[in-house]
Amino acid sequence: MNVEQFLYLEARLLDTGQLEAWLELFTEDAIYWVPLERGQQDALETSSIIHDDRTLLELRVRQARHPRAHARQPLARTVHQVGNVTVTAEDDRELQVASTLQVVEFRSERQRLWGALVEHRLRRDGGSFRIARKRVDLVNSEGELEGVTVLF
Amino acid sequence: MNLDAPLAELVQPGRVHRSVYADPIVFELEMERIFGRAWLVLGHESQVPVPGDWFTTRMAREPVIVVRGDDGGIAVLVNRCAHRGSTVCAEGRGNVERFVCPYHGWSYDRCGTLRSVPVRSGYEEESLRGAGLQRVPRVAVYRGFIFGSLAASGPPLEEFLGPATASFDDFADRAPGGALEVRGGVFKHVYGGNWKLMLENHLDGVHPAYVHASSVAAARGAPEPGAPGAGHYFDIAVRQMRQNGAPESLWESIGVWTTPHGHAWLGDYHTDARLTGDPSDPAFRAYREALARHAGAAEAQRILGITRWNTVVYPNCSFMSQFRQLRILHPLAVDRTAVHTYSFRMPGAPPQMFRDTVAFANVVNGTGSWVLTDDLEVYERVQRGLSSGAVEWVHLGRGYGRDLPEAGGALRGASGTSEVFIRAQFAAWQRYMTA
Numbered sequence: 001m002n003v004e005q006f007l008y009l010e011a012r013l014l015d016t017g018q019l020e021a022w023l024e025l026f027t028e029d030a031i032y033w034v035p036l037e038r039g040q041q042d043a044l045e046t047s048s049i050i051h052d053d054r055t056l057l058e059l060r061v062r063q064a065r066h067p068r069a070h071a072r073q074p075l076a077r078t079v080h081q082v083g084n085v086t087v088t089a090e091d092d093r094e095l096q097v098a099s100t101l102q103v104v105e106f107r108s109e110r111q112r113l114w115g116a117l118v119e120h121r122l123r124r125d126g127g128s129f130r131i132a133r134k135r136v137d138l139v140n141s142e143g144e145l146e147g148v149t150v151l152f
Numbered sequence: 153m154n155l156d157a158p159l160a161e162l163v164q165p166g167r168v169h170r171s172v173y174a175d176p177i178v179f180e181l182e183m184e185r186i187f188g189r190a191w192l193v194l195g196h197e198s199q200v201p202v203p204g205d206w207f208t209t210r211m212a213r214e215p216v217i218v219v220r221g222d223d224g225g226i227a228v229l230v231n232r233c234a235h236r237g238s239t240v241c242a243e244g245r246g247n248v249e250r251f252v253c254p255y256h257g258w259s260y261d262r263c264g265t266l267r268s269v270p271v272r273s274g275y276e277e278e279s280l281r282g283a284g285l286q287r288v289p290r291v292a293v294y295r296g297f298i299f300g301s302l303a304a305s306g307p308p309l310e311e312f313l314g315p316a317t318a319s320f321d322d323f324a325d326r327a328p329g330g331a332l333e334v335r336g337g338v339f340k341h342v343y344g345g346n347w348k349l350m351l352e353n354h355l356d357g358v359h360p361a362y363v364h365a366s367s368v369a370a371a372r373g374a375p376e377p378g379a380p381g382a383g384h385y386f387d388i389a390v391r392q393m394r395q396n397g398a399p400e401s402l403w404e405s406i407g408v409w410t411t412p413h414g415h416a417w418l419g420d421y422h423t424d425a426r427l428t429g430d431p432s433d434p435a436f437r438a439y440r441e442a443l444a445r446h447a448g449a450a451e452a453q454r455i456l457g458i459t460r461w462n463t464v465v466y467p468n469c470s471f472m473s474q475f476r477q478l479r480i481l482h483p484l485a486v487d488r489t490a491v492h493t494y495s496f497r498m499p500g501a502p503p504q505m506f507r508d509t510v511a512f513a514n515v516v517n518g519t520g521s522w523v524l525t526d527d528l529e530v531y532e533r534v535q536r537g538l539s540s541g542a543v544e545w546v547h548l549g550r551g552y553g554r555d556l557p558e559a560g561g562a563l564r565g566a567s568g569t570s571e572v573f574i575r576a577q578f579a580a581w582q583r584y585m586t587a
Contacts, residue, residue, distance in 0.1 A: 046510065053385075
């Protein structure tokens with residue numbers, strides 16, 4: 001599978017509500033990061049909109065499935081539009097991939113649009129990849145946001 | 153139109169009329185009579201440490217600049233050029249010698265005094281006399297926290313805060329040497345609901361079991377928070393979410409106190425020592441030692457013995473003195489509110505203490521957290537329900553008739569789950585609105 005096909009697969013899993021299958025794309029040591037600030041380097045002494053290791057990401061998915069997850073049930077319907085896919089570095093083990101992302105979210109009679117610069121660190125895994133790190137820089141991360149309840 | 157008589161009737165014993173949350177006319181009056189009169193929390197001195205440092209915020213809906221002057225004092229200036237009304241600085245923060253209006257270049261010093269006007273010969277000198285950025289009439293600082301009031305007169309800050317000063321004391325006293333600084337980024341969120349809904353939620357000991365049921369369940373399924381120093385960075389947040397599932401009897405047993413100006417705080421409900429200072433944890437131990445070095449052992453013991461959960465400062469602030477988070481709300485419309493959430497670092501404490509503050513902020517109070525987002529969802533559902541005129545009254549009766557008088561005209565709930573603090577907020581509301 002090439003890099004673009006892999007990113008499209010990832011988007012498709014999110015858009016069809018297959019959150020557990022999406023989780024399986026991540027390595028055990030993965031970090032899923034939505035920084036609060038543009039150019040943010042530090043995640044321990046600067047806040048993040050989301051900063052999850054694999055354990056916390058699993059709990060996040062489990063929480064979203066809970067019948068009383070008021071802000072997430074029923075799950076929002078989304079379209080993840082991936083673009084400008086560029087491999088920026090690679091070696092035998094991993095690839096660094098830059099892309100852009102637009103997410104259209106619909107829930108409770110309201111539609112929202114998110115835009116982000118995305119960086120994936122993909123680890124080669126047989127003929128495919130797994131995600132070792134994903135960083136999503138929302139264009140409005142420093143603005144006044146409504147609650148973030150979708151996964152990017 | 154004389155609204156005063158009906159306004160007074162909107163608040164009744166144990167209930168309020170839905171229009172206090174949903175009527176745009178009531179909202180406009182609130183901006184003038186409550187946000188235009190009360191002391192509002194604007195920020196913290198650490199945001200403007202040296203002369204010329206400034207940051208922008210809002211008072212009611214007025215854009216203002218908080219600036220450190222050349223004399224070291226803090227001024228609050230209305231962010232509006234005296235000429236044609238443009239804001240003179242963009243949203244954000246920085247350091248300046250002069251604020252220069254982008255429109256026609258009028259420039260103002262750090263005190264807001266007009267210093268230069270391009271094409272000065274084009275104006276009658278008389279018309280420029282006294283022109284400047286309007287100063288917010290009252291500014292005061294308590295334990296490093298900056299307050300402003302748009303009203304030229306009113307109770308002094310300490311009288312306004314009353315016994316709530318003790319919560320600010322708790323915030324500052326817990327920092328070794330009293331040193332606190334805003335750090336680690338600012339979360340900003342908006343919700344489609346009235347500003348009062350947040351203040352009514354932060355001391356509500358019944359809602360966590362229901363609103364936060366999903367995050368309590370997820371946290372219970374998390375790996376056991378690690379041994380001190382060997383856990384996950386988010387252990388503190390897992391502990392906090394689990395604590396939200398505390399039994400009703402625990403919530404009943406903690407106190408809730410109110411003050412005559414509508415402020416209130418909830419006693420602490422943490423039974424997990426690792427949230428609040430377990431001496432076997434290396435970071436807590438080093439922190440306690442640092443505190444004792446500055447304050448003395450007995451005083452450190454006293455300080456750490458004061459345990460409060462949220463404190464609400466009516467009408468625009470809520471904070472967690474133990475976990476060093478402070479939220480400032482900005483009413484945007486009757487059904488829309490912005491909230492800015494700040495984390496505080498104690499420079500005299502081990503770095504792990506601030507890392508815990510950041511993890512706590514991310515997972516519990518952050519824009520993407522599983523906890524906050526469920527609160528926001530419920531605020532919006534309440535707003536939707538109250539927007540309909542089919543049912544007129546909102547029930548505020550939990551613990552009604554059982555409130556206990558405290559010194560100075562304040563009330564304490566007979567139980568930690570009493571809605572006494574909401575009734576206190578509305579008693580203050582009624583006074584502001586009909587004064």
